[in-house]
Amino acid sequence: MSRSLLILGLFVAGCGGNSFANLFPDNREVDVAAVLARLGAPAAARRPQNALGRPVVVLSRNGDPQGLVAWDVEANAKLWSVDRAVDSPPWIAGGAVLFRSGDELVSLSLQDGEELGTLDLDDLVLYGIGAADGLVAVTAGSSAGGVAASFRSGRIWILDETLSRRAPTTDVDKLVGRPAVAGGMVFVPWDRQNITVLDGATGDELCRLVIGDEMVTWIFAAPEGVFYGGKGAFRFTGRSASGRRATGTYRAMEWTDPGFPGDPELWPDAFAGVIDGRPNARARARLTWYPGLSSGDAEVAFADDRLYFVYYRYLVAMRPGDRALQWVRGLDGPVAEAAAVPGGVFVVQESGALRFLRAADGAETWTGDGGVPVARAGIDIAGWAPEGGAVRGEDLHTQAMAALLDPDAAAVPVRSLVLALFGRTTDPGVSRDLLEVLRAPQMPVELRNEAAHALQLRPDGDGFLRQALEDHYDYLHDRPAPPVGVIATALRNRNARDAAPALVAHLFDPETPPEAMEVLVRSIVALGDAAVVAPLQRFLRMYGADTEFNAFPNVLEAAAYGVAAHGGDAGLQFLEELADEWFTPPGLADVLRNVAAGRRAAAPSLSTLPRSVSAADFAAVLAANRSAYASCLTDARRRRPPLAHVDVSFTVTGDGLVIDVSTIPADAGLALCLKPIVEQLALPRFQLQQDRFVVPMDLDPVE
Amino acid sequence: MRLLSFGILVGLLATSPALAQGRRGGGGGRPAVDRAALEAAIEELKAPDMATVLNAITKLAEFADPRATAPLTRLLRAGPPDELTHAAIQALGAISDPDSVDVLIEYTRHRRPRVRRLAVQSIAQIRDPRVNDKVNEALRNALRDSNDRVRGVAAIAIGEHGDRGAMDLLFLAFERNVPEAAISIGKLGGTAEAERLAGFLGRRQLSEILPGFNEFLRRSDFPDDAKVNIIHKLEEIAGPDVKRFLVNFLASPPPGLSQKVKDEAQRVVRIIPDAI
Numbered sequence A: 001m002s003r004s005l006l007i008l009g010l011f012v013a014g015c016g017g018n019s020f021a022n023l024f025p026d027n028r029e030v031d032v033a034a035v036l037a038r039l040g041a042p043a044a045a046r047r048p049q050n051a052l053g054r055p056v057v058v059l060s061r062n063g064d065p066q067g068l069v070a071w072d073v074e075a076n077a078k079l080w081s082v083d084r085a086v087d088s089p090p091w092i093a094g095g096a097v098l099f100r101s102g103d104e105l106v107s108l109s110l111q112d113g114e115e116l117g118t119l120d121l122d123d124l125v126l127y128g129i130g131a132a133d134g135l136v137a138v139t140a141g142s143s144a145g146g147v148a149a150s151f152r153s154g155r156i157w158i159l160d161e162t163l164s165r166r167a168p169t170t171d172v173d174k175l176v177g178r179p180a181v182a183g184g185m186v187f188v189p190w191d192r193q194n195i196t197v198l199d200g201a202t203g204d205e206l207c208r209l210v211i212g213d214e215m216v217t218w219i220f221a222a223p224e225g226v227f228y229g230g231k232g233a234f235r236f237t238g239r240s241a242s243g244r245r246a247t248g249t250y251r252a253m254e255w256t257d258p259g260f261p262g263d264p265e266l267w268p269d270a271f272a273g274v275i276d277g278r279p280n281a282r283a284r285a286r287l288t289w290y291p292g293l294s295s296g297d298a299e300v301a302f303a304d305d306r307l308y309f310v311y312y313r314y315l316v317a318m319r320p321g322d323r324a325l326q327w328v329r330g331l332d333g334p335v336a337e338a339a340a341v342p343g344g345v346f347v348v349q350e351s352g353a354l355r356f357l358r359a360a361d362g363a364e365t366w367t368g369d370g371g372v373p374v375a376r377a378g379i380d381i382a383g384w385a386p387e388g389g390a391v392r393g394e395d396l397h398t399q400a401m402a403a404l405l406d407p408d409a410a411a412v413p414v415r416s417l418v419l420a421l422f423g424r425t426t427d428p429g430v431s432r433d434l435l436e437v438l439r440a441p442q443m444p445v446e447l448r449n450e451a452a453h454a455l456q457l458r459p460d461g462d463g464f465l466r467q468a469l470e471d472h473y474d475y476l477h478d479r480p481a482p483p484v485g486v487i488a489t490a491l492r493n494r495n496a497r498d499a500a501p502a503l504v505a506h507l508f509d510p511e512t513p514p515e516a517m518e519v520l521v522r523s524i525v526a527l528g529d530a531a532v533v534a535p536l537q538r539f540l541r542m543y544g545a546d547t548e549f550n551a552f553p554n555v556l557e558a559a560a561y562g563v564a565a566h567g568g569d570a571g572l573q574f575l576e577e578l579a580d581e582w583f584t585p586p587g588l589a590d591v592l593r594n595v596a597a598g599r600r601a602a603a604p605s606l607s608t609l610p611r612s613v614s615a616a617d618f619a620a621v622l623a624a625n626r627s628a629y630a631s632c633l634t635d636a637r638r639r640r641p642p643l644a645h646v647d648v649s650f651t652v653t654g655d656g657l658v659i660d661v662s663t664i665p666a667d668a669g670l671a672l673c674l675k676p677i678v679e680q681l682a683l684p685r686f687q688l689q690q691d692r693f694v695v696p697m698d699l700d701p702v703e
Numbered sequence B: 001m002r003l004l005s006f007g008i009l010v011g012l013l014a015t016s017p018a019l020a021q022g023r024r025g026g027g028g029g030r031p032a033v034d035r036a037a038l039e040a041a042i043e044e045l046k047a048p049d050m051a052t053v054l055n056a057i058t059k060l061a062e063f064a065d066p067r068a069t070a071p072l073t074r075l076l077r078a079g080p081p082d083e084l085t086h087a088a089i090q091a092l093g094a095i096s097d098p099d100s101v102d103v104l105i106e107y108t109r110h111r112r113p114r115v116r117r118l119a120v121q122s123i124a125q126i127r128d129p130r131v132n133d134k135v136n137e138a139l140r141n142a143l144r145d146s147n148d149r150v151r152g153v154a155a156i157a158i159g160e161h162g163d164r165g166a167m168d169l170l171f172l173a174f175e176r177n178v179p180e181a182a183i184s185i186g187k188l189g190g191t192a193e194a195e196r197l198a199g200f201l202g203r204r205q206l207s208e209i210l211p212g213f214n215e216f217l218r219r220s221d222f223p224d225d226a227k228v229n230i231i232h233k234l235e236e237i238a239g240p241d242v243k244r245f246l247v248n249f250l251a252s253p254p255p256g257l258s259q260k261v262k263d264e265a266q267r268v269v270r271i272i273p274d275a276i
Helices: A003-014 A029-039 A238-242 A396-404 A409-422 A430-439 A445-456 A461-469 A484-493 A497-507 A514-527 A530-544 A553-566 A568-580 A586-607 A615-624 A626-639 A668-680 B006-022 B035-044 B050-063 B066-078 B082-095 B098-107 B113-123 B132-142 B148-161 B164-175 B181-188 B191-198 B206-218 B224-236 B240-251 B259-271
Strands: A056-061 A067-072 A077-083 A091-093 A096-101 A104-109 A115-120 A125-132 A135-141 A154-159 A165-172 A180-182 A185-190 A194-199 A205-210 A218-222 A225-229 A233-235 A285-288 A307-311 A314-318 A325-330 A335-341 A344-349 A353-358 A364-369 A374-380 A645-653 A658-664 A690-698
Touching (some): A029 A185, A029 A238, A125 A218, A135 A180, A154 A185, A165 A194, A180 A225, A185 A218, A185 A225, A307 A335, A307 A409, A314 A344, A314 A409, A325 A396, A325 A409, A344 A374, A409 A430, A409 A445, A430 A461, A445 A461, A445 A484, A461 A484, A461 A497, A484 A514, A484 A658, A497 A514, A497 A530, A530 A568, A530 B066, A553 A568, A553 A586, A615 A626, A615 A690, A626 A668, A645 A668, A658 A668, B035 B050, B050 B066, B050 B082, B066 B082, B066 B098, B082 B098, B082 B113, B098 B113, B098 B132, B113 B132, B113 B148, B132 B164, B148 B181, B181 B206, B191 B206, B206 B224, B206 B240, B224 B240
Parallel strands (some): A125 A180
Antiparallel strands (some): A056 A067, A056 A374, A091 A096, A096 A104, A104 A115, A135 A154, A180 A185, A185 A194, A194 A205, A218 A225, A307 A314, A335 A344, A344 A353, A645 A658
16 A cells, blocks of 8 residues: 555544535535525626636646746737646646646746745645635545545645645545635535535535436536536536436537547546646547536536537537537647637647637637647636637638548548538538548548448438449559448448449459458348349359358358349249359358248248338337337437437338438437337338338427 | 569560460461360360369360350359369460450459459450450450559550550559550550650669560561660660660561661660679
């Protein structure tokens, strides 16, 4: 056991204090009301909250010597600089700049960089600080985040800006995360499920929240209120006492599609220990947003209705409600830190370049240069937004295509995200742009696959996917083969029957990769009719005894199935004759005989089925079983409150296998939830290989 | 960049006459084939064992009789194992019957590169105005293949087949690192193409360009002045490779080579020292 853990353990055992007691009541409305009374009414940030009242950034220098540079953004001039070891990001805390240096927390004057005080961290892992109005709260613990419950221990210091104690230090057997300070109170998240509010003068516990259905991984305070949450965002209101998402003031922000590269949190994890001050991967791939001003208890708003994603040197602005792409901007170098504020997003690049990008269009309305390479930065500019600036010249289409055609390999993950978001915009020209991406010679395969997937989700996507199939590999003109497997799957999922001939053209293209051949053949069979029998027979003949598909026997089996399904008696006879050829490998011969025999056996019952069923009949079967999948609809409504109605498309085989489910508006989570459940229902059978049914669904519960 | 050594290209050149001799065209000058032997070999194609069928295909390739085209096509379309596929395609090449063009074109799109290569070589042997367009298109398409050996064979085959309309495509192929295209450029090109090929001197390996010049210099239908111009271009970059090339050229000159060209080549050989 380390020295720090031992000391902390002794404190925890001996000093229970008035806070964090086991019997302190959770979620008491009267306590919440008292805290709210001290917080006062939310207000819009009118000027930065630091003691100077001016927009300031503090940069930690990357390289030797280490040090800090404070920059007055409004004056676009250096305030001061100091050379000193910096082992954390710098935090701007009222009239001070705090940072870890070795085993000490150091406070410098924001005004002139003079040292105000230090605090020995006792070898504990620092989680972070919160500060406001001269009050500074610091949390630390025995280890960074993931310690087993029996070893958890944390410490909370309540200090002033000279790092002198304002209230007793509290040691607890909890995992305490980075705190927030507001209204003379300290909000401490702990054990990822609770929030304790301490009095800044006494350290006494004033209020405790336990959130029952969401992990609490972060908390912060702003003039607009106190916000906390995990995947979603709560605002501290009178409804916080409920301890639940549904009854609290809560905004769901969960989604799985599209995924964000680096899997960033909605707000930085308060329980991630501050290990060092080096450039941080989490800072390079992160979401940033600033709370909007809301009245009442009903909502959590985002300033400018914007959620920003920062990745490497790209910024992507989305609407938080539906992740609709608003703008994209690629910078000339990686971003060290970024902070959303009302009116835009402030960016500090590793080069030292400073920029303010306007929320509306991403236009650069202010620039500066800190003059040093930057490792990390503290940003406090909320309430300041540069005036003016021309409207950005490029429209969204131009911005997105510039990003998508960017040859920078390091940007591929964010280009993939842009592609997924761009593919959802309703502009009819987008499908053509996606096709351009699909056809671009040097486009990485993951982006081409993503483009095909995005086209699958677009109402006019079939035609463009078919156009993509017109391409064939051409060495001389550096033209790649289209991603046939992905396109074939997409066309099959959309039940694009007229695409079968275009797919057949790739059946005999040697550039179709072997691993894509099975899905290609199955798509031809699913979408085709009697016209595909001859090419499938030729394919079986050409490769039946050939060694090419030794490692992919399912390809030949799929082709045989197609001949049986669409070829009638003559097709079955063909399979049996091929099985009897002396050169047909025994394994394949067995497959051919089995496929033919199976089809002959099923023929009588198949003939009694209708060719297909109507969409109304299919919808009626689903409606009768709504209770089976109602939870999917409820969950989608919870995740995306504006979503009240969707059209769900089901592509289903004649024997009841659900090939694909998609929704308009697109919601991959809903589609994924519905598919296995609907597959379990007794769906109507029909003769066609597959058909597609569009079923309108209201997400609200049926009265 | 894939480099084709001078030695390999010279080897390829050496095989060209043999390929030409293998062509049977419309059957003119072909020795009479024993009808019974031919029919027996055709019958053996139906045998249910690999060795017998392979033996029959070999015989039919030797007979090179168009009457075997349909049976061999049937065999290919039945989907035989690899060895029989390879042999049947080569046999059709030996027969070089225009009726086999369609099936050979199908096999220029086979998934295995070896099959595509054999099909390209076989199809290039078919000289019949009725199918020239089909053959030319198939050979040009093969230049776009992802496999470098298929592209190389196609580039040479275009020259063998005499597709002068493919000149721009051959230059594109040469620029795109298909060095075999230089040979066909030399076989088919005029003075402008010789100049264009010379434009690659200093930008591409000399060993990739010399085979093209070799073809130009050996042609009786290529003007002497243009041949002298090629020699002057080589003189500008005089070195051991150039000297070796010209020495070899003079050692086995093409029939009817003019004294003017011979003198110029000898002059350049003399002024290039043995070692630089």
